[in-house]
Amino acid sequence: MIDVRDLTKHYAAAAGLRSLLPGRGREVTRAVEGVSFAIGAGEVLGLVGESGSGKSTTGRLLVGLETPTSGSMRIDGTDSAAARARDKKAFHRQVQMIFQDPYGALNPQHTVEDLVGRPLLYQGVRDRAAIAKSVRAVLAEVGLTPAESYLGKHPHQLSGGQRQRVCIARAIILEPRFLVADEPVSMLDVSIKWDIVRLLKRLARQRGIAMLYITHDLATVGAVCDRLAIMYRGRIVETGPVEQVMAAPADPYTRTLIAAIPSADPDAVRVRPPVLVQGLG
């Protein structure tokens, strides 16, 4: 359903004095280099890599916050760049994103009702009663119940977990086909992490959303992802079903990543890291 091909993003590096020397082209930073993957409806693909690996840039490219240098994304066979050029609003209805920082991602001046309802408003929905109804429905769906008690609250009156639920509600109110979750739990307490992760998985399944779950933390991927793509220096170095990648990583970089998982995490027991010696042998 979601088909990403050869996605590439180069940034012009800050023009140092050296770039002025003859014979030197402008240097570029290759943030994303020929990334390809596909995600089916209701499927969750985990995009794993350390910071600076280009995974967040990939997410921002896919939702249209940045423009790719080359490459394409197709949603149900339709090229999204063309679709976006034709009808920007329609494109944004299909593709949504959840941000890493639930504190910065919510406008501090708005109430929960505003925050969750705004996307509909920006999409041109003028029927206030319909907006109010949708807001209540999605709040209940993300577990903020009773919805009425949250409507008038401002972000600073909510806990981190509640904020992230509001962000999720805002992302699904437009009923997107594709959802990018950029490190959605990395800033939350351990106790809340798993609730949010399970919520995301349930939403993907129930609503048939294709989800790209971006993380640097392999501990949570087992609970939410169906497949994994490991990213290193702008490239995908390994893909495969989550159990297979975790149990028998083929790429040396994946092995070091997996070895670094803190095994003390009680929730991570489902997928035990393989013994390194065995992998090397």
Next chain:
Amino acid sequence: MPTIILDFFRAVWRGPFGPTGLVILGICLALAILGPAIAPYDPVARNYDAAGKLLRLASPSWQHWLGTTLLGRDVLSQMLVGARPALLVGGLTALGTVLIGVNIGLIAGYFGGRIDSFLMRLTDMFLGLPFLPFIIIVLSLTGRSLTTMVIAMTLVMWRSTARVVRAQVLSLREMPFIAAARITGASDLAIIYREIAPNIMPIALVSVAFALAWAIITEASIGFLGFGDPSVVSWGSIVYDAYASQMMYRAPWWVIPPGIAIMVLVSAVYFVGRAYEQVINPRLRTG
């Protein structure tokens, strides 16, 4: 918007200075509305004593609490009537300043690039414009009226608000909630006015306060220099009349009250502005 006004009062009401300032502002506002009605005499009428002699420079008495001017006019009545132009000119200028300053700051900060450089170059130019001399020149060329005064003052005062707002917008623009709005299909205008603008309202309110303070002092200064609207009695024009008559040093009751009135009113504005600034900027709270 109404919540912001409500928050404003709630915030200012906390400190000791804030309420004092608000009460004084309230009194001045009441005077601006009721002043002409409660003034005991016509502020420009000549007053005579029982013998029919003109009351020139009469010192304060029960009939004339603040004495009379060289032309026998009642100073107290002039004071009461003079509150209106001070607040009217000050208020309208502050409003105009904030409207222009906030919009230019929003647009420059949000769009960045060439629009930003152009608008900031423009702001710098206005920043180099000598404030009072410019207003005096404009007033002398276009005729002295309260309207031209407000326009001329607004023209030179929006610049500082624009800079403050722009700086704030530059940091707000990078917040994830702006990206979040963008990917729901919000237009630039919607992002500027629905997402960013509510967050700069507090700063805009502070700049209203400081613009108001400056505008009141400037209005008085213009009146004192003799470029005020000749048909309007203002606190500044009272001092100007005294100064121009060369009699001011013989009649302190004529000169001291308008200055005190301006001082008290502007202090009140500063108190309210600072009290609010401390609430929205926690770093200042210790002070």
Next chain:
Amino acid sequence: MAGYLLRRFWHMVLTLFAMATLMFFLFRLLPGDPTATVISPSLYPKAQEAMRQQFGLDRPLFEQYLLYLRNLLVLDFGFSFQTNRPVFEMIQGRLLNTLLLILPSMFAAYLLGAVIGAIAAWKRGSAGEVGLVFTATALQSAPLFWLGMLAILLFSIKLDLFPIGHIVTPGLFPEQDWRMYLSADFLHHLALPFLVNTLYQLCFPLLLMRSTMLSTIGEDYIELARMKGLSERRVLFGHAARNALLPLATTLPMILGWAVAGSVVIETVFSWPGLGLLMVEAISRADYPVAQAAFLLIAVLTVFGTFIADLLCGLLDPRIVYA
């Protein structure tokens, strides 16, 4: 650094150019008769006609504008309506008088303001400090012209300590004689406007210094200095004050601009023959060439002062990058 200087200088020139342009159009377009601001109405019709040609007033507006710019560059501001003398002759002495009053006063205000503000921060919470902050706010809120008049009322009229106005006792020196600046009589005349202006201008740096210092008190480096066992005085004056100086310096350009522009008021009250008073008098007499030249000179002072102050800030603050 050299690049930054050059660019900043170029901006300054551009700003002045824009201001000269603004003035040209203000003076030509606003009054009913576009020539009324250039040619004295008191001249004979024949002389008026001659001037009209000399200033190119019979030519299209754009040509007039170019001529105006050319004249500005060679400091030819035309002739005064009042005295029929070249304007340049009238304004050159005035510039020095304004600078002699404003510059020492601003210097003293910033120095004293910083010191008193630091002491206020040190003695925070005391009755004296609350009173000081209250007084400074009130002084800052008072109109400067009124403070000047009160000072004259008290010190010149009641106590007879200072002369009422002017730069020297009239008649003591021939006009525009530089020796007057070296006389005790000049200092005696300078004292009161200097004191009033300084007292008024020091409120802003005082309050700013105090609040910046107070806001640094919670910072880590202050806590660290405290933990090292330094005395409260050493912590405040050695660490907090030094870091509060920078925000103070960055306001200097703005305040200097205000002060130059505000000199109009103080010069009027004290009959101080500076540019501001010249401008006010010229405008009230409809002597437009003089008014315009005085304004442009005040504008040059403001812009140039801002430029110098900006450079000073750059020298003080290593964080400002000259890129």
